[in-house]
Amino acid sequence: MGLLDRFRKSENRNLENPNAPVSSADFLQIMGWGDFEASSGVNVNVDTALGVPAIWSAVNFLSGTIASLPLNVYQKTESGREKYEGRISGILHDVVNDGMSSFEWRKYIFEQVLTGGRSVTYIERNGKGEVVNLYPIDPTDVRVELIGGRKTYRLETTVYEARDVIDIPFMLKANQVDVRGPIATNKDAIGMAIAASRYGSKAFQSGGIPPVVLQGPFQSGAAAQRASEDVANTTAKLAREGRPVMALPLGHEMKQIGFNPEQMQLLELQRFSIEQIARIYSLPPVFLQDLTHGTFSNVEQQDLHFVKHTIRRWIEQTEAELNLKLFGRTANLYVEFNVDGLLRGDIKSRMEAHATSIQNAIRTPNEVRDIENMPPMDNGDDLMIQGATVPIGTQGQVVLQSEENNGDQNV
Numbered sequence: 001m002g003l004l005d006r007f008r009k010s011e012n013r014n015l016e017n018p019n020a021p022v023s024s025a026d027f028l029q030i031m032g033w034g035d036f037e038a039s040s041g042v043n044v045n046v047d048t049a050l051g052v053p054a055i056w057s058a059v060n061f062l063s064g065t066i067a068s069l070p071l072n073v074y075q076k077t078e079s080g081r082e083k084y085e086g087r088i089s090g091i092l093h094d095v096v097n098d099g100m101s102s103f104e105w106r107k108y109i110f111e112q113v114l115t116g117g118r119s120v121t122y123i124e125r126n127g128k129g130e131v132v133n134l135y136p137i138d139p140t141d142v143r144v145e146l147i148g149g150r151k152t153y154r155l156e157t158t159v160y161e162a163r164d165v166i167d168i169p170f171m172l173k174a175n176q177v178d179v180r181g182p183i184a185t186n187k188d189a190i191g192m193a194i195a196a197s198r199y200g201s202k203a204f205q206s207g208g209i210p211p212v213v214l215q216g217p218f219q220s221g222a223a224a225q226r227a228s229e230d231v232a233n234t235t236a237k238l239a240r241e242g243r244p245v246m247a248l249p250l251g252h253e254m255k256q257i258g259f260n261p262e263q264m265q266l267l268e269l270q271r272f273s274i275e276q277i278a279r280i281y282s283l284p285p286v287f288l289q290d291l292t293h294g295t296f297s298n299v300e301q302q303d304l305h306f307v308k309h310t311i312r313r314w315i316e317q318t319e320a321e322l323n324l325k326l327f328g329r330t331a332n333l334y335v336e337f338n339v340d341g342l343l344r345g346d347i348k349s350r351m352e353a354h355a356t357s358i359q360n361a362i363r364t365p366n367e368v369r370d371i372e373n374m375p376p377m378d379n380g381d382d383l384m385i386q387g388a389t390v391p392i393g394t395q396g397q398v399v400l401q402s403e404e405n406n407g408d409q410n411v
Helices: 028-030 048-049 053-068 087-093 103-111 187-205 221-241 266-278 296-327 340-344 347-359 365-371 395-410
Strands: 072-078 080-084 095-097 120-127 132-139 143-148 150-155 158-161 163-170 211-217 251-256 333-337
Touching: 048 053, 048 187, 053 103, 053 187, 053 266, 053 296, 072 087, 080 087, 087 095, 087 103, 087 132, 103 120, 158 333, 163 296, 187 266, 211 221, 221 340, 251 365, 296 333, 296 340, 347 365
Parallel strands: none
Antiparallel strands: 072 080, 072 333, 095 132, 120 132, 120 163, 143 150, 150 158, 211 251
């Protein structure tokens, strides 16, 4: 069986695990990808949760942002570090296998983490132990087990050691094997958002008419049933035709039951659901397109919060896992995301940062040009620093000294 075929989803899986057989009704719930009934009575799973716009936005925004960051490999040197240009650098930066780019791979694995709670990637090595390909695996096909105190990954009847698998969990349970997925753990908050959306849709489907009770001089239960069906059909017809008036027989009356959307504060509930989902993913609400409380100043601060407290957490976790699994404990190679990539669309801030780094001897002009994908220039490898800051009262002396130095150079 070829390597790609080995990781293609099989219809007849047998994980051979007596603790969680594939025939068990709660198998996917154990794995974190099954259906969970929320307190609102709504079945919550990955697919239904992604039908909530805030969940959809959060997952796509986070996974896409992390995938867009430059991922480079560096080698430790006596003078600091330098970019490593070996095979592994091209795999992580460009193409992880013959059919998947690095961007696509990183976006996929974080989509799995932010929904079911875990992503799993198999590391293919050649006879020399060098990494040649990375293959993401459907997490629902994998069973994580502890054998002899060591974590292993079972795919069908094959068991892989931890060193051969890149495993990124959202949150581990106490047994350090199973995961807590954000959707399964927060099923009630997400179920409330789903229920509110469905209720609003049904309200518009019925022309905005809330549930009512029909009262009248019915002679039998069958007559009451027929009257109820006639009213329901008439209401639906009026909604389709956009007519606001319905006639009732003499002696009949309709009374509202339950609450209408305004009384239920449906709009406020949906806005609150956005805030709840933002808390689940540690996202400022502005990144879910909720500017209810947004101002010029606090939006900028929330942007900083996103980088410092949300993105950094995922970057650190991913870098640590990649370094351990790809290079081992003692290697002098390591990977690093370049967070400066977030400024790629903000040329003003990017140029100001470059100017500051050059003027304060942090980077050379050629280092900045390399970041901007520009060719090096002559005399651009020297560190520079501003020399115009002088003590008060000595400005003329500095100018005179400068002119004398220029004169000596001309001679």
